[in-house]
Amino acid sequence: EAQVTQNPRYLITVTGKKLTVTCSQNMNHEYMSWYRQDPGLGLRQIYYSMNVEVTDKGDVPEGYKVSRKEKRNFPLILESPSPNQTSLYFCASSLSRGAAKEQFFGPGTRLTVL
Amino acid sequence: AQKVTQAQTEISVVEKEDVTLDCVYETRDTTYYLFWYKQPPSGELVFLIRRNSFDEQNEISGRYSWNFQKSTSSFNFTITASQVVDSAVYFCALRRGANNLFFGTGTRLTVIP
Numbered sequence: 001e002a003q004v005t006q007n008p009r010y011l012i013t014v015t016g017k018k019l020t021v022t023c024s025q026n027m028n029h030e031y032m033s034w035y036r037q038d039p040g041l042g043l044r045q046i047y048y049s050m051n052v053e054v055t056d057k058g059d060v061p062e063g064y065k066v067s068r069k070e071k072r073n074f075p076l077i078l079e080s081p082s083p084n085q086t087s088l089y090f091c092a093s094s095l096s097r098g099a100a101k102e103q104f105f106g107p108g109t110r111l112t113v114l
Numbered sequence: 115a116q117k118v119t120q121a122q123t124e125i126s127v128v129e130k131e132d133v134t135l136d137c138v139y140e141t142r143d144t145t146y147y148l149f150w151y152k153q154p155p156s157g158e159l160v161f162l163i164r165r166n167s168f169d170e171q172n173e174i175s176g177r178y179s180w181n182f183q184k185s186t187s188s189f190n191f192t193i194t195a196s197q198v199v200d201s202a203v204y205f206c207a208l209r210r211g212a213n214n215l216f217f218g219t220g221t222r223l224t225v226i227p
Contacts, residue, residue, distance in 0.1 A: 033214065040123075042205060042217040058214065090159060092215075102149065103215060105159040 002027045004106035006091050012112045013081055021076045021109050023091030031094045032074040033058070033103065034066065036087040043090065049074055081113040116141045116210045120218035127196050128226050135191040135221045137206030143167075147209035148189045150180065153220070154202040162204075165189060196225045 004025045013019055025032065033048035035058075045058030049068040063085055065077040074093075078085060088110050092103040117140040127133045139148065150162040163173060165182050173180045177194045193200050203222045207215040 035217075040219060042120075042219040043207075043215075044217070045214055048214055088157070102161040102164055104161070105151075108157050108159075 002104070004091055004093055004104050006089075006106040006109050008109060009107060010110050012114065014114050015082055016080050019078050019081060019111075021078075021089060021091075021111070023074045023076065023106060024072050025074075025091075025093040025104070026072065027093065027095070027104065028071065029093035029095050029104075030071070031103075032068070033092045034064070034074070034076050035090045035092065036060065036085075037090060037108075038087050046076070046089075081111075083113045085111065086113045087111060116143075116208055116216050118206055118208050118216055118218035120204075120206055120221050122221045123219070124222045124224070126224045126226060129198060130195050132192060132194050133196055133223065135193075135204050135206075135223065137189045137191065137218060139187050139189065139206070139208050141208060141210070143210070148182070149207040149209070149215065150189075150191050151205045151207065151217075152202045153205065154199075159205075162191075193223075196223075198225050198227050201225045 007022045030051045034046040035043040037043045044060050046064050047058055047066040049055045052068055052071050055066050088108050090108050091106040094103045095101045119138045146167045148165045152160040170182050179192045181190045201224050203220045205220045206218045210216050
């Protein structure tokens, strides 16, 4: 089944404790992206990647890191989480950067930073 | 600058009523794409439709229809004969750049049985 998976789905952590949210897709998609969803703000892009070893900042990159060492994986790293990073996070992928294909979203990761 | 406005934060309708969700966008691009996504209470994001700027034909898919008007920069979504299962948050989005989506703030639709 074609899908985008995220792990963990739920995470409660404390300020300053490094964490990684994994994202993996099995559709051989070139493009991958991370969004955060906050009440009243919709989804905002954190980082995106056009292909392996190519990443770029979105609208709200502060406090986050990403890497794209393999095509299928695009982990989101919070080196020193803070309470304002409490949010619902979505990973997304799509086939090609130029074709305006719809993005497929993962199930979301709900993160709480205490 | 790109912008997507969904002025309706929350809408409640009684089952079987029709409802229209508004989406107004701003962009300087001549070629662009608009999307609608549905987020049911379970939380996942479900793709509903993609429309490019050169195609102003309205589209109908079952009880769903979309009205794209470049003259008013609007891409409205109508649900006919609403059902409880339509209760969700609906997001309008504008593609910008290579493949990045800029989302509106969403409209929460509640269909009352």
